[in-house]
Amino acid sequence: MKKIIALVLTLVLALSLASCGNTFDPAEKSEGVMTYAEYAAAELDTEVVIEAYVQATQSWWDNKITVYAADPDGAYFIYEMACSEADSKKLTEGTKIKVTGTKGAWEGEVEIMDATFEFVGAADHTYVATAFDATSIAGDEDALLAHQNELVTFKGATVEAISFKNDGGDDIYLTAKVGNTTIDFCVEKYLTGPETEVYKAVEALEVGDVIDIECFLYWYKGANPHVVGVTAK
Amino acid sequence: MKKLLILLIITSLSLLTLSSCHGTPGLTPFECPEVFDESEEIEITFWAKNDTNLNQVAVYKQAIADFEALYPNIKVKLTLYTDYGRIYSDVITNISTGTTPNVCITYPDHIATYKSGGNIVVPLDDLIDNEKWGLGGTELKFDSPTRSEMIPEFLSEGVIDGEQYALPFMRSTEVCYVNKTYVEALGFELPETLTWDFVFEVSEAAMAKNEDGTYKVNGQTTLIPFIYKSTDNMMIQMLEQKGAGYSTEDGGIEIFNDTTEGILKEIAEHASSRSFSTFKISGYPANYLNAGQCIFAVDSTAGATWMGSDAPLVDIAEDTIVEFETAVMTVPQYDTENPRMISQGPSVCIFNKQSENEVLASWLFTQFLLTDSVQIGYATTEGYVPVTKQAQSTDEYRDYLSREGEDNDFYYDVKLKATKLLIENTENTFVTHVFNGSASLRNAAGQLIENTTKSIRRGETVDDSYFDRLYSEMTSLYHLGGVGGHYTETVGELPAGAVALIISLCAIWLLIGIYYLYGLLKKLKYRDKP
Known part of the structure; x- marks a missing residue:
């Protein structure tokens, strides 16, 4: 009997150890890859190598794709990364990629440009960021900058204006007041096009509506978040 | 008679299928x-x-x-x-x-x-x-x-x-929108026709800084004196003004020449001092111009309503717009007696x-x-x-x-x-030759400038061997290296459906041929019988 108990305990221990070896830490980086802090500290126009998880992508075209990515410590905007159409379909939410490119700034948006990538990590080791509530720092540009490109929410925003870049079907410019600060949001058609729920929801908004906005904190001469969700209050 | 009828039906069906296969969507002229x-x-x-x-x-x-x-x-x-x-x-x-x-x-x-x-x-x-x-x-x-x-x-x-x-x-066409106020503040007077030398000289002079790190000319921490929106046009116009090769009428690629290299070296020099940048690298020329952060902004005449202190269309916060006088001039020239600018x-x-x-x-x-x-x-x-x-x-x-x-x-x-x-x-405008692949060549023209500018900013060595590599890379990327330097990209592989259709059509024709030969041989055989 003792032998059996000992055998069972040994097996349980072995199994536990095996599963321990598979513990998934989304913040873990491979050899030679920058931490988010290192990436943030890197000079502009220098090469960066990061690992992050796809949060969303804009539509693929011309063998390139723009990716919103994040790890538990921060977020990245990867502009027009070289990508085949077949690979673009595998860039689903949570997928881990290793990206090599150059850190640049375009109209204030810090991004990775001229990037290439490879898929890394186990397929089930995914990570999806939780939105950071930026409502209280809406009026503090420096504080917002610290969260650039992250998925954030602004709660209780009042719609001030809605217009289209060109016409229905194109980008929607949503101006909303958060606290005492007016922020220009954008429903980017290549991220959330006219067929998406969020596009239809924003299209139907009226001035004065109070909403919660979920968005990637994109920058264009100031905060210009790309909207991915709105909820009417 | 029955066999002949069947043969005719099969042939007609095949011809119909073939005609619908002509051209991608099956269109007749x-x-x-x-x-x-x-x-x-x-x-x-x-x-x-x-x-x-x-x-x-x-x-x-x-x-x-x-x-x-x-x-x-x-x-x-x-x-x-x-x-x-x-x-x-x-x-x-x-x-x-x-x-x-x-x-x-x-x-x-x-x-x-x-x-x-x-x-x-x-x-x-x-x-x-x-x-x-x-x-x-x-x-x-x-x-x-x-x-x-x-x-x-x-x-x-x-x-x-x-x-x-x-x-x-x-x-x-393209024009240069100039912050005349800053040009004069720097001690220069705008000539009747802008030259590349003048634009680069003023741009370098504008890079002088105060002790606190701000630029003397605008008192700000940001300044890119010369920003070009469409670098493909920039290269094309520079080559045209110098009478250098770009392409031949029948699609011969001439852009990878010594004049191009000389132009890129000049651009590299000013990219190095950060007095020159491009839209793709830094942003819209109009935004920088209107904020007093750019002196020479080259963009289309079709972008004129975005340019200047009083522009009716703006994309930057009102409190960042600076008051200045805007001069609208032809794009910089090498030969002021013979100005050349793109028609677009x-x-x-x-x-x-x-x-x-x-x-x-x-x-x-x-x-x-x-x-x-x-x-x-x-x-x-x-x-x-x-x-x-x-x-x-x-x-x-x-x-x-x-x-x-x-x-x-x-x-x-x-x-x-x-x-x-x-x-x-x-009468001073020109266009480039149009041929299958001219769009790719245009992209390559711009990319030469973009890559050189980026390389300099990234601290890479830009020397003769760099340009050899750059030319080779552009030739390959844009399919510009065929026999005699011609564009070589094919329209693309046929879709699987089309391949299957072609194979089945060939098979049908083969079967028709076999059937016809079989009939003919059989006929001859009967004829030979006494």
């Missing part, structure tokens, strides 16, 4: 019908480009409404783009699925690629000269310009391989369809875009010039030109100066 059937309800799709300018959208919509009122059986569905590259990409995708638009605003360079598919784009010569439906035709319900009323230089830009495939819609702007092409009536409807709408109201309406939204003598000579247009600066909206002085600059320099 368009022939203009004698009569336009107005009882047929037709919907045509119009892919249009605008400059993120809602006034232009309004002109398109009004044009469509006016046209539909004249031809109630035609409905025009508008799709808007703000980027020629996206139009090009979408058209290429839709050619393979047989879902091209009917009418499309595009560049002649792009049409050269579209038409390589065969019967995809409608040649316009016969349509233009058609007595009933051609330019100035007798059956038109609107006052269309005649061929002789088109500006000949602009019309000829739509000729590809000796045939007219595009009509010009609007024309523009939207052209229109028509895609072939199964229904001749539908194509004729597309042609009618295309012509309608040349009527005075559309031409003047659209040209006045930006620094565009109408492409018809008819529109240019109307009292309405002449009055418009005479009222420069009356307000900061419709008569915005920078916009009108840009327009007049093109009108006065029409």
